[in-house]
Amino acid sequence: MDYRKARQEIVEKNxxxxxxxxxLEEAVSMINDKDHVAVGxxxxxxxxxxxxxxxxxxxxxxxxxxKPLMSFExxxxxVSGAMGKAVTSxxxxxxxxxxxxxxxxxxxxxxxxxxxxxxxxxxxxxKAGAMGIPCIPTKTMLGSDLEKIRGLKRFTCPYSGEExxxxxxxxxxxxxxxxxxxxxxxxxxxFGPPCLDIETAKAASKVILTTEQIVxxxxxxxxxNSTNIPFFCVDAVxxxxxxCYPHECYGRYEPAYEKLGEYxxxxxxxxxKIGFVQEYLDKYFYQPADFPEYxxxxxxxxxxxxxxxxxxWPL
Amino acid sequence: xxxxxxxxxTVIMGSRALQxxxxxxxxxxxxxxxxxxxxxxxxxxxxxxxxVGGVAPRITSLPRSTNEARSVRRSVATPATIDMMxxxxxxxxDVGFLGGAQIDRHGNINSxxxxxxxxxxxxxxxxxxxxDIASSANRVFIISxxxxxxxxxxxxxxxxxxxxxxxxxREKTGLMGGGVEKVITNLGIMEFDKNSRSxxxxxxxxxxxxxxxxxxxxxxxxxxxxxxxxxxxxxxxLRSLRALDPEKRYLKAxxx
Amino acid sequence: MPRxxxxxxxxxxxxxxxxxxxxxxxxxxxxxxxxGDHVAAGGCHYSRTPMAAIxxxxxxxKKDLVYSRSISSTEGDLLLVAxxxxxxxTSxxxxxxxxxxxxxxxxxxxxxxxxYEEWSHMSxxxxxRAGAMGIPFIPTRVMLGSDLFPRLPExxxxxxxxxxxxxxxxPALNPNVAILHTQRCDPYGNVQSEGLxxxxxxxxxxxxxxxxxxxxxxxxxxxxxxxxxxSIPFFQVDAVxxxxxxCLPHECYGYYEPDFSHxxxxxxxxxxxxxxGVKEYLDQYVYAPESWTDYLEMxxxxxxxxxxxxxxxxxxx
Numbered sequence: 017m018d019y020r021k022a023r024q025e026i027v028e029k030n031x032x033x034x035x036x037x038x039x040l041e042e043a044v045s046m047i048n049d050k051d052h053v054a055v056g057x058x059x060x061x062x063x064x065x066x067x068x069x070x071x072x073x074x075x076x077x078x079x080x081x082x083k084p085l086m087s088f089e090x091x092x093x094x095v096s097g098a099m100g101k102a103v104t105s106x107x108x109x110x111x112x113x114x115x116x117x118x119x120x121x122x123x124x125x126x127x128x129x130x131x132x133x134x135x136x137x138x139x140x141x142x143k144a145g146a147m148g149i150p151c152i153p154t155k156t157m158l159g160s161d162l163e164k165i166r167g168l169k170r171f172t173c174p175y176s177g178e179e180x181x182x183x184x185x186x187x188x189x190x191x192x193x194x195x196x197x198x199x200x201x202x203x204x205x206x207f208g209p210p211c212l213d214i215e216t217a218k219a220a221s222k223v224i225l226t227t228e229q230i231v232x233x234x235x236x237x238x239x240x241n242s243t244n245i246p247f248f249c250v251d252a253v254x255x256x257x258x259x260c261y262p263h264e265c266y267g268r269y270e271p272a273y274e275k276l277g278e279y280x281x282x283x284x285x286x287x288x289k290i291g292f293v294q295e296y297l298d299k300y301f302y303q304p305a306d307f308p309e310y311x312x313x314x315x316x317x318x319x320x321x322x323x324x325x326x327x328x329w330p331l
Numbered sequence: 332x333x334x335x336x337x338x339x340x341t342v343i344m345g346s347r348a349l350q351x352x353x354x355x356x357x358x359x360x361x362x363x364x365x366x367x368x369x370x371x372x373x374x375x376x377x378x379x380x381x382x383v384g385g386v387a388p389r390i391t392s393l394p395r396s397t398n399e400a401r402s403v404r405r406s407v408a409t410p411a412t413i414d415m416m417x418x419x420x421x422x423x424x425d426v427g428f429l430g431g432a433q434i435d436r437h438g439n440i441n442s443x444x445x446x447x448x449x450x451x452x453x454x455x456x457x458x459x460x461x462x463d464i465a466s467s468a469n470r471v472f473i474i475s476x477x478x479x480x481x482x483x484x485x486x487x488x489x490x491x492x493x494x495x496x497x498x499x500x501r502e503k504t505g506l507m508g509g510g511v512e513k514v515i516t517n518l519g520i521m522e523f524d525k526n527s528r529s530x531x532x533x534x535x536x537x538x539x540x541x542x543x544x545x546x547x548x549x550x551x552x553x554x555x556x557x558x559x560x561x562x563x564x565x566x567x568x569l570r571s572l573r574a575l576d577p578e579k580r581y582l583k584a585x586x587x
Numbered sequence: 588m589p590r591x592x593x594x595x596x597x598x599x600x601x602x603x604x605x606x607x608x609x610x611x612x613x614x615x616x617x618x619x620x621x622x623g624d625h626v627a628a629g630g631c632h633y634s635r636t637p638m639a640a641i642x643x644x645x646x647x648x649k650k651d652l653v654y655s656r657s658i659s660s661t662e663g664d665l666l667l668v669a670x671x672x673x674x675x676x677t678s679x680x681x682x683x684x685x686x687x688x689x690x691x692x693x694x695x696x697x698x699x700x701x702x703y704e705e706w707s708h709m710s711x712x713x714x715x716r717a718g719a720m721g722i723p724f725i726p727t728r729v730m731l732g733s734d735l736f737p738r739l740p741e742x743x744x745x746x747x748x749x750x751x752x753x754x755x756x757x758p759a760l761n762p763n764v765a766i767l768h769t770q771r772c773d774p775y776g777n778v779q780s781e782g783l784x785x786x787x788x789x790x791x792x793x794x795x796x797x798x799x800x801x802x803x804x805x806x807x808x809x810x811x812x813x814x815x816x817x818s819i820p821f822f823q824v825d826a827v828x829x830x831x832x833x834c835l836p837h838e839c840y841g842y843y844e845p846d847f848s849h850x851x852x853x854x855x856x857x858x859x860x861x862x863x864g865v866k867e868y869l870d871q872y873v874y875a876p877e878s879w880t881d882y883l884e885m886x887x888x889x890x891x892x893x894x895x896x897x898x899x900x901x902x903x904x
Contacts, residue, residue, distance in 0.1 A: 019750055058383050058412065059398040084412070085382075085398060085459060106459035115456055123454035130454060132443055134462035135382060136416035143413055150750040153722050155420060156466045159504035161489040162458060165448055169748040175741075175758045176592040176723040179505030184749040207815055208400060209384030209409040234904070241781060241816075266400045273395070326400060352605025354822050376606035378822065386820050387606060389811070407777045407810050408817030421721030421792060422599035423822055467721075469600050507596055
C-alpha cells in the first residue's frame with residue numbers, strides 16, 4: 017500500500033461539483049482486475065449488491081475485496097474468480113445458515129485467500145487510511161494469534177508506557193457503497209447504521225456510489241447534517257432501486273430471508289457445491305440482461321414483502 | 332418442575348449473570364437471547380450494543396444476526412461501526428458476551444481455524460468483533476455447549492485472548508479489561524483462578540455431577556472447594572424465554 | 588503528558604453508565620466540577636458555547652481549572668479574569684476576527700499570570716479524538732516542522748514501522764469534565780445536536796464526566812424514532828440540564844445567532860478598560876443575577892429577537 021501514491025490520486029482527481037450520474041456498467045468499468053476494492057455495508061446490510069453483480073458480469077478477476085463481515089456474496093465472488101482474496105473479520109452465510117462451505121473450500125485449499133483481521137482491527141485500517149496517516153495505535157488484537165499472522169508491529173507509547181499495536185492504514189483503489197439517498201454530485205445520505213462506509217469512502221482513491229433514490233441537491237442542503245459522504249469523495253453515482261437485493265437496505269427493505277435461505281439450504285444439500293454456485297451465478301448473474309431482470313428472478317412478491325417488512329416511516 | 336433443554340438452561344444462566352444498568356455487547360444467538368431475557372426479567376435498563384451500530388435497541392422479535400435493521404430497531408443511536416468498537420477500547424462496555432467455538436483452559440477462544448492457519452482442517456468464519464470484545468471489554472462471559480472437543484487444553488489458534496498462557500500473561504501483554512470472568516455451559520459455570528488464571532468449576536446445574544463435567548472437558552478441570560449448585564430455571568423464566576424464540580431457532584434440543 | 592492510561596479506564600469502568608434519568612438543575616450539574624479539574628468546553632469560538640455552564644462555574648467560584656476548547660472567544664476572558672483558570676489550552680483565542688486580539692487575554696498571558704498552551708486546531712482535535720478512542724496517542728503529520736513543535740517539548744515523534752515516515756505523536760487529552768451545549772437531548776443523555784458538531788463527540792468520549800446543557804429536553808421515544816441523529820450516547824453523560832438560550836450572547840445553530848449588540852458592548856468594555864472592564868462585566872452580568880433567566884432578562888429583548896430570527900434563517904432556502 018503506497019500512501020504517497022494513494023494521496024496523489026486524490027490530489028490529482030477531479031473532485032469538483034459536477035453531474036456524476038452514470039450507468040452501472042460504466043461505473044464498474046472503473047474497476048480493474050487485481051484492484052483492491054472495499055465493499056460498503058456489513059454482512060447482509062446495505063451491501064452494494066448491484067455493483068458486485070456487475071463486477072462479476074464484467075468477469076473481473078483476482079480482486080482483493082475488503083468487507084469486514086462477509087456473507088454469501090463471498091461465495092459468488094470466489095467461485096466466479098472475481099475475488100482472489102477476502103480481507104475480512106468474518107466470513108460465513110449468516111449465523112443460522114452455518115459456516116460457508118465455499119469459503120472453506122477456498123480458504124482450506126489456499127489459506128492466503130482469507131486474510132483475517134478482527135473487526136476493529138480492520139476498521140482501524142480504514143480509519144487510518146481516511147485520516148491520511150500510515151498507522152494507528154490500538155490495544156485490540158494484542159496478544160492474539162491474529163497479531164502474529166498479520167505481522168503487526170508493537171510500539172511502546174512514549175507518553176504512557178503502554179504497549180500498543182500499530183495497525184497499518186489501507187487505501188483501497190475503489191470503494192463501492194450504497195446509500196438510501198444521494199444527489200447527482202455524489203452527496204450521500206446514509207440512514208440507519210453507516211457501518212464503515214464513511215471511513216471507507218475517505219480512504220479509497222475512487223468511490224462508486226449506488227443509491228436507492230437520487231434527490232435534488234436542494235434536499236441535501238435542507239438537511240446537511242444527514243450527509244455522511246461528501247461529493248468530493250465520490251466519482252460515480254448510479255441510481256439503483258433495490259440495489260442491495262437480496263440483502264437489506266435500512267428503512268427501505270429487509271433481506272429476502274426466504275431467498276437467502278433457499279440458497280443456503282441448497283448449498284448445504286448440494287454434493288457438488290462449486291457446481292451449485294456456478295448454476296446460481298449463471299441464473300442470477302450472467303443470464304439477466306439488466307439489473308431489473310435480475311430482480312425479476314426474485315419476483316414481485318418477494319420485493320413487496322421485503323419492502324413491507326423493512327420500510328420505516330418517517331425515515 | 333418443568334422440563335428444559337440444555338440450550339434453555341444455559342441461556343437462563345446467562346441471563347441471570349447480567350445486571351440492570353450494564354452496557355453490554357452480545358453476540359448473535361444464545362448470548363443475545365440471554366441479554367433480551369435479562370431485560371424482561373430483572374434488568375430493564377440493560378443496554379445492548381451491536382457492532383453494526385445499534386445502541387440500546389428495543390428488540391421484540393429475535394433477529395437472525397446482530398448486523399441487520401431488525402437488530403437496531405428503536406435504538407437510541409446508530410454510530411459508525413468503528414465508533415461502536417472503540418467504546419470497548421475506552422472502557423464503556425461492562426460485559427462482552429461471546430459464544431465459543433473452541434475454548435481453552437485459560438479462556439482463550441478460537442473461531443479462526445481447527446488445525447493450523449497454514450493448513451487448516453476446518454477454516455472457521457473468523458473473529459468478527461470477538462477479538463475486539465475479548466481484548467477490551469471490562470469483563471467477558473462465554474456461553475458454550477459443554478463437550479470435550481470445545482473445551483481443549485490449548486486452542487489451535489488464539490483468535491480472542493483470554494488469559495493467554497495464564498498467570499500474569501494478559502497484563503504483561505498490555506491488554507486492558509478484566510478478561511474472561513465466567514464460562515456458562517449446559518453443565519455448569521466456570522470461573523478463573525485468581526493466580527493461575529486456570530478455568531475452575533464453581534457451580535454445577537441441578538442433576539449434574541462434577542464427574543460428568545470433568546469427563547466432558549478436554550483438560551484437567553479443577554473444582555472449587557465450595558462448589559455450588561445453581562437454582563433450576565423457574566416456570567416464569569422458561570415461559571418468558573420460550574416466547575422469545577417460538578420457532579426454536581436457537582432453543583432447540585441437543586447440541587447448540 | 589497524558590494522564591495514566593490505566594486510571595482513565597478505571598474511571599470509566601467504575602462510574603455508573605446505566606440507562607437512567609439524569610436531569611438536574613444547572614447548580615447541581617456544575618457541582619460535579621471540582622477545583623483543579625480540567626474542564627473542556629464544546630462548541631467553538633462563539634458558536635454553541637456552553638455559556639450558562641461557564642457562567643455558573645464562575646459563580647460557584649471554581650478555581651485552578653485547566654480550560655480547554657477548540658477555539659476560545661469571550662468566555663475565555665471571563666474565566667481568566669474571574670481566576671477560574673490559569674491554564675488555557677486552545678488553538679486560537681480572541682473575541683472574533685472583527686474585534687481584534689483580546690486585551691484581557693494579552694494581559695494575563697504577557698504578565699505571566701496564566702499560561703496559554705497553544706496547539707494547532709487539528710492537533711487539538713486529534714488529542715480529544717485519541718482520548719475518545721481510548722488510545723494514549725495518535726500519529727499525525729500536522730505540526731511537524733512548525734515552531735509549535737519545539738515549544739511543546741514533550742511532543743514525541745516516531746518512525747512508522749510500515750512506511751518509514753516520520754510522524755508526530757499527538758498525546759491524548761482526557762478532560763475531567765466536559766461541558767457541552769446542544770439543541771436536543773433526552774433525560775438519559777442521548778444528545779442530538781443540529782448543525783455543526785465541532786469536537787463535542789470526541790470531548791464527550793474523552794472526558795471522565797459529561798455535563799450537557801440543552802435548549803430542549805426531548806423524550807427518549809423521540810430519540811428512538813431517529814436514532815441516527817444521536818451524536819453522543821447516554822452512557823457517556825452524567826448530567827442533563829434544560830437551559831433555553833444557554834449560549835447567549837454566543838450563538839446556537841438553528842436557534843439564535845450571537846447577540847452582536849451585547850458582544851459589541853462587552854468588547855468595547857474589555858478593550859477600553861482591560862481586565863478592570865471584564866471585572867465590571869462579571870459583577871454586573873455573572874455575579875449579580877440570581878439565575879440564568881435573570882441574566883437573560885438583562886439582555887435586550889429586541890436584540891435576542893433579532894438573533895433568534897437570524898438564527899432560524901439558516902433553515903430558509
